[in-house]
Amino acid sequence: MNRIKMIVAALVVLATVAATGAQAKDKAPNPYQTAVDAAYAKYKDTHEGKNADYIPALAKVDPNVFGIAVVTGDGKVYTAGDLTTEVSIQSISKVFTMALVMQDQGPDAILNTIGVDATGMRFNSIVSIEMAYKLAGGPEMNALVNPGAITATSMVKGASRDEIWNKILANYGDCAGRPLSVLKDVYDSEAATNQRNQAIGMLMYAYEYIKSEPLQAVDIYTEQCSVGVTAQDLAMMAATLAFGGQNPVTKKQVYDTKIIPKVLAVMATAGLYDDSGKWLYATGLPAKSGVGGGIIAVAPGKFGIAVVSPPLDDAGNSIKAQKAITDISNALGGNPYAAAVPMATKKK
Numbered sequence: 202m203n204r205i206k207m208i209v210a211a212l213v214v215l216a217t218v219a220a221t222g223a224q225a226k227d228k229a230p231n232p233y234q235t236a237v238d239a240a241y242a243k244y245k246d247t248h249e250g251k252n253a254d255y256i257p258a259l260a261k262v263d264p265n266v267f268g269i270a271v272v273t274g275d276g277k278v279y280t281a282g283d284l285t286t287e288v289s290i291q292s293i294s295k296v297f298t299m300a301l302v303m304q305d306q307g308p309d310a311i312l313n314t315i316g317v318d319a320t321g322m323r324f325n326s327i328v329s330i331e332m333a334y335k336l337a338g339g340p341e342m343n344a345l346v347n348p349g350a351i352t353a354t355s356m357v358k359g360a361s362r363d364e365i366w367n368k369i370l371a372n373y374g375d376c377a378g379r380p381l382s383v384l385k386d387v388y389d390s391e392a393a394t395n396q397r398n399q400a401i402g403m404l405m406y407a408y409e410y411i412k413s414e415p416l417q418a419v420d421i422y423t424e425q426c427s428v429g430v431t432a433q434d435l436a437m438m439a440a441t442l443a444f445g446g447q448n449p450v451t452k453k454q455v456y457d458t459k460i461i462p463k464v465l466a467v468m469a470t471a472g473l474y475d476d477s478g479k480w481l482y483a484t485g486l487p488a489k490s491g492v493g494g495g496i497i498a499v500a501p502g503k504f505g506i507a508v509v510s511p512p513l514d515d516a517g518n519s520i521k522a523q524k525a526i527t528d529i530s531n532a533l534g535g536n537p538y539a540a541a542v543p544m545a546t547k548k549k
């Protein structure tokens with residue numbers, strides 16, 4: 202009797218162990234979610250840097266907003282933190298307007314008109330315009346700093362301001378996978394205080410980078426910077442660039458696959474302004490920041506990632522976003538330069 206009891210007990214123990222094992226296997230933590238959760242936990246209480254305040258509306262944004270999203274090629278989305286607050290896209294928009302111009306007019310339209318070189322200066326540097334024009338004597342800047350970005354916006358074709366604007370907004374929405382809209386308070390605030398960008402637009406017109414309507418280009422540029430996005434929208438936009446120009450959820454082919462390496466090359470060169478070299482050194486990822494606190498980064502063929510957190514460093518890049526993306530990408534093997542040693546061939 203005792204023996205039977207013991208056998209039954211042993212069988213119960215064995216069955217429990219097997220069931221727990223199977224359960225553990227089913228619930229094996231997903232490496233993407235694990236990396237996202239770890240970065241969120243590690244940085245949620247970091248309080249370095251400060252919101253941009255040269256655009257008054259940005260100073261009023263809650264500095265504790267912190268959202269992370271990663272999108273993979275199968276359309277899966279891994280998130281942590283705040284996914285509902287919309288911040289203004291700001292300079293991240295520059296990537297998608299540049300891509301739109303490349304799509305419509307070929308990548309060389311950007312290369313020949315604006316250039317694809319780093320300026321090594323702040324995003325709204327006027328000296329950089331003088332240097333490019335006087336020293337280089339030609340298009341030696343890029344479409345991710347204000348002078349080049351305002352020029353890229355001036356290159357979007359359309360019969361009226363509305364037609365140009367609707368084309369830009371629809372393009373961003375196609376990348377995000379949902380219709381986007383403008384944060385009116387941010388647009389009004391920047392439009393009332395963007396005299397420096399107006400001066401940049403006029404100077405680019407004087408030097409004939411911009412062919413016509415420079416102040417209209419500045420106004421549309423200001424509106425494009427005010428488009429509201431969540432971390433998830435931004436990650437989806439990044440993922441569209443990570444997977445050949447196709448939104449991995451809606452499957453819409455937003456850009457020709459062949460322009461994507463050119464878009465990513467400019468992001469790698471100038472996406473974090475004068476800190477682009479440091480960023481590439483740390484992550485190897487083409488990326489783009491905005492003074493609204495967002496950063497997108499692209500691991501080609503692997504994932505698109507975005508983090509939103511408004512406080513910035515001196516170069517104008519979100520501090521928490523830089524830290525979180527670096528950790529997550531390193532955990533997921535995102536660096537495209539980190540190739541493995543080829544399999545050793547057997548010695549004879």
Ligand code: GLN
Nearest residue numbers: 291292324426491492517
């Ligand atoms: N709209 C902002 C500006 O032109 C964008 C700058 C940014 O995000 N770096 O100043």
